[in-house]
Amino acid sequence: MKPWENNIRKIKPYTPGEQPGVKDIVKLNTNENPFPPAPGVMKALKGMDPDSLRRYPDPSIRLLTAELARFYKLEEDMVFAGVGSDDVLAMAFLAFFNSDKPILFPDISYSFYPVWCDLFHIPYETPPLDENFKINRKDYYKENGGVVIANPNAPTGICEDLSFIEDILSHNKDCIVIIDEAYIDFSGKDSAVGLIHKYDNLIVVQTFSKARSMAGMRIGYAMGNPVLIKALNDVKYSINSYTMNSTAIIAGVEAVRDAEYCRNAIEKIIKERARSEEQFKQLGFTFTESGSNFLFVTHRTLPASEIFNALRENNIYVRYFNAPRIDNYLRVSIGKPEDMDKLFAFLKEYIESRNA
Numbered sequence: 145m146k147p148w149e150n151n152i153r154k155i156k157p158y159t160p161g162e163q164p165g166v167k168d169i170v171k172l173n174t175n176e177n178p179f180p181p182a183p184g185v186m187k188a189l190k191g192m193d194p195d196s197l198r199r200y201p202d203p204s205i206r207l208l209t210a211e212l213a214r215f216y217k218l219e220e221d222m223v224f225a226g227v228g229s230d231d232v233l234a235m236a237f238l239a240f241f242n243s244d245k246p247i248l249f250p251d252i253s254y255s256f257y258p259v260w261c262d263l264f265h266i267p268y269e270t271p272p273l274d275e276n277f278k279i280n281r282k283d284y285y286k287e288n289g290g291v292v293i294a295n296p297n298a299p300t301g302i303c304e305d306l307s308f309i310e311d312i313l314s315h316n317k318d319c320i321v322i323i324d325e326a327y328i329d330f331s332g333k334d335s336a337v338g339l340i341h342k343y344d345n346l347i348v349v350q351t352f353s354k355a356r357s358m359a360g361m362r363i364g365y366a367m368g369n370p371v372l373i374k375a376l377n378d379v380k381y382s383i384n385s386y387t388m389n390s391t392a393i394i395a396g397v398e399a400v401r402d403a404e405y406c407r408n409a410i411e412k413i414i415k416e417r418a419r420s421e422e423q424f425k426q427l428g429f430t431f432t433e434s435g436s437n438f439l440f441v442t443h444r445t446l447p448a449s450e451i452f453n454a455l456r457e458n459n460i461y462v463r464y465f466n467a468p469r470i471d472n473y474l475r476v477s478i479g480k481p482e483d484m485d486k487l488f489a490f491l492k493e494y495i496e497s498r499n500a
C-alpha cells in the first residue's frame with residue numbers, strides 16, 4: 145500500500161439505479177416519469193443558440209429561482225436551485241448539520257442520507273419505522289442536531305399529512321428540519337411549502353426529476369426563509385459558483401410555466417398507479433399505500449429477490465434493495481400503461497409457472 149492511499153477519503157457511496165444502455169427494455173427502476181417534458185421545454189432546447197455556451201451561466205440562477213418563486217408565491221430570496229435535489233440536499237446537509245448532536249431520519253428512507261452524513265462527518269440516528277413502515281412522530285421529539293423526513297417516504301411511498309409534518313416542526317424549533325418532497329405531487333396532499341412563513345427552521349426540497357419529467361436535466365430546488373437560503377448559497381459559492389448550466393436554466397423555466405401539462409401527466413400516472421394496484425393484488429402481492437409514482441410491493445409466497453432476477457433476465461427493470469427489513473420488497477415505478485401491461489403479463493406467467 146502506498147502512503148498516499150491512507151490519505152484518501154474512504155466512503156461507501158450511494159448506489160444509483162441501473163441505467164442500461166439498451167433501448168428495448170421496460171424501465172421501472174428509477175422512478176422516472178414515462179411522459180416527455182412539457183412542449184415549451186422542447187421548444188426552448190431547439191431554439192437555443194449554441195454560441196451562448198461560450199459564456200458562463202448566471203451563478204445566481206435568477207431566471208429559474210424567480211420563476212419558481214412566482215409559482216410557489218414566495219419571495220425570490222426564498223428559493224435556491226441546484227443540480228438535482230441530490231445536489232441541493234448535499235448542500236443542505238453541509239449548511240445546516242454542524243451540531244455534535246445526531247441528526248434524525250427514519251431507518252428506512254432515502255439511502256443517500258447516511259452517505260452524506262458519513263461524507264460530512266455528521267452524527268446520525270435512524271429511529272425505526274413501525275411494522276407498517278410508518279414514522280413514529282414521538283421519535284423526533286428528542287434533542288437532536290436536525291431532522292430529515294422524505295414525504296412521501298422512499299422507498300415505501302407512504303405520505304403523511306401536513307399536520308404530521310407541522311407537529312415535527314413545532315417540536316424541533318431549535319434545529320433545521322428538511323422535508324424532502326421529491327414525490328409530493330403524486331400524493332394529492334399539501335406540500336410543506338405553505339408552512340415556510342410560519343416556521344423559520346423549515347427547508348422544503350423538491351425536484352424536476354419526477355413530476356416535471358426532467359431527470360436527465362438535473363434540476364432540484366430548496367425553499368425556506370431567506371436566512372436559510374443565504375446559508376445554502378454561502379455553501380454553494382464555497383464549492384462551485386456555477387452549479388447549473390445555461391441549458392438547464394432555460395429548460396427549467398419553461399417546465400415551471402407549463403404547470404397544466406405537468407398536472408395532466410401526474411393525473412395519468414396516478415390513474416395508472418390505481419390500475420397497477422389492482423393488477424398486483426390479483427397476482428398475490430400486497431403493498432403500502434403509495435403517494436408517489438411507484439409501488440412498494442411484496443409477494444405472498446415468492447421472494448422479492450427471485451422475482452427481481454427473473455424480471456431483469458427478461459429486460460424488465462425494477463428496484464430491489466438488499467437491506468434489512470425491506471429485502472422482500474420490490475419498488476416498481478409507474479410507467480406507461482403498455483409498460484405496466486408487459487410487467488403484469490410476465491408476472492402472471494411467471495407466478496403461474498412457479499405455482500404449477
Ligand code: PMP
Binds near residue numbers: 351
Ligand atoms: N429524494 C428522494 C426521496 C429520492 O427518491 C430522489 C431520487 N432518487 C431524490 C431525492 C433525488 O432526486 P434528483 O437528484 O433527481 O432530484
